Amino acid sequence: MEISEDSLFQSVKEIIRQSREKVFRIANSTLRLTYWQIGKLIVEDEQQRKERAEYGKYTLKKLSQKLTLEFGKGFDESNLRNMRSSYHIFPICDALRHELSWTHYRLLIRLDHADKMNYYINESVQNNWNYRDLKRQINFHSK
Structure with missing residues (x-):
């Protein structure tokens, strides 16, 4: 049985579409988990220190600079605060x-x-x- 050109194209197109969707879901899930874990580490580190205001001004800034140098954008202070907030709001990762x-x-x-x-x-x-x-x-x- 011979497959028509259009049918072959549609079948291949659907496989590619499904594969891309699956890769996106896996990457997105991994990114969410990664950022939640970073938020958890920041909160745990913050809780070990007494001067919380000082923590936010110095440690997040320094961490942001180092992460940005190592991994590029996405790790500015604002996003690190978002990661910390995500852990505070969703203390159980499975809630995401x-x-x-x-x-x-x-x-x-x-x-x-x-x-x-x-x-x-x-x-x-x-x-x-x-x-x-x-x-x-x-x-x-x-x-």
Whole structure:
């Protein structure tokens, strides 16, 4: 049985699409876990020190500089604070939904109430919202 050119193209295209989606999910999950673990280490290190204000000013800045030199962008002080916040808000890594990306969580941790956060998490998953969709919904409802 011979496969038509279009059928072959469609079959190959679907395999590539599914593979890319799978790679994206795995990479995204790994990134979320990595950032959560970094946040955990920062919190644990911070808790061993007495002068918390000093910690934020010096240690995060120094850590950010070293990580940025070693790994490039993505490790500025702001993102390190987001990692720390993600651990505070989700102290159990399994609480992070695999359907959502780190960019979703960076936006969600800025919300002022846990109920709001849970609402937007559930809506994002149910409606398959990407980061821009989520941001648009949060901005729309906060007006």
